[in-house]
Amino acid sequence: MHDDTARIDAFFSEAKTWPEELRALRAILLDCGLTEEFKWRGPCYTYDGGNVAVIWGFKENAALGFFKGVLLKDPEGLLVAPGDNSRAVRMFRFNGLSQIEAMETTIRSYVxxxxxxxxxxxKVDLPKDDIVYPEELLAALEEDPELHEAFEALTPGRKRGYALHFAQPKQSSTRVSRIEKSRDRILAGKGLQER
Structure with missing residues (x-):
């Protein structure tokens, strides 16, 4: 836990984008009784070990994300998906400290x-087979039993991330190259963005 504290302190003291906004969101989350942990290169807010919220400082805004955001009522439609392929996470985007201060009551109710x-x-009910694997991935898995076994052992979210990443390029050769470059990471059981 001590290591978490040092990394979290460094995260906030070294924040280059939206530092005041991130500190304000942190204060609200901690005041709501959440535990602060360091996960995925930043602070994560949990309740009894379960991931509840996370904060980010993006270039264009500060954000407060909810891991099970699709389950929140969101009567005013304030939450947005972080990306086109986000299935569970929803987030608030903020463009200034005054916006966070004005929305504090709302933020607390969502938390x-x-x-x-x-x-x-x-639990968020996620469809199991909604991703179509590109032909190049299917061929690689068929030709390489070790890769196939490692890929099948990945979490559904990691498999989804890789499938989307591999399917993105228009050219088959680029898809094959992405698969080859990701092989060691897959064999290590790591997701696309993990170190």
């Missing part, structure tokens, strides 16, 4: 609802 979802053991 409380997210905590209640975690307490209740709510």
């Amino acid at each position: 409380r609802e997210a905590i209640e979802l975690e307490k209740a053991g709510a």
Whole structure:
């Protein structure tokens, strides 16, 4: 835990984008009774070991993300998906400290609802087979039993991330190259963005 504290302190003291906004969001999350841990190169806010929220400082805004955001009621439609392929996470985007201050009551109500979802053991129902693997990946898995076994052992989210990454290029040769470059990472059981 001590190592987490040092890394979290460094995250906030070294934040180059939206430092005041990130500190304000941190204060709200901690005041709501969440535990602060260091995961995925930044602070993550948990309840009884379950991931509830995360904060990011992007170039264009500061963001507060909810891991099970699709389950939140969001009556005003304030939450957005971080990307086109995001299935569960939803987030608030902020362009200034005054915006966070003006929305503090709303933010707290969303955090409380997210905590209640975690307490209740709510799960996001994700379709199992909604990603089509590119032909090049299917061929690589068929030709390389070690790769096939390692790929199948990945979590559904990691498999999805790789499948989307491999399918993106228009040219088959680029798809093959991406698969080859990712082989060692897959064999190590790591996701696309993991070190």
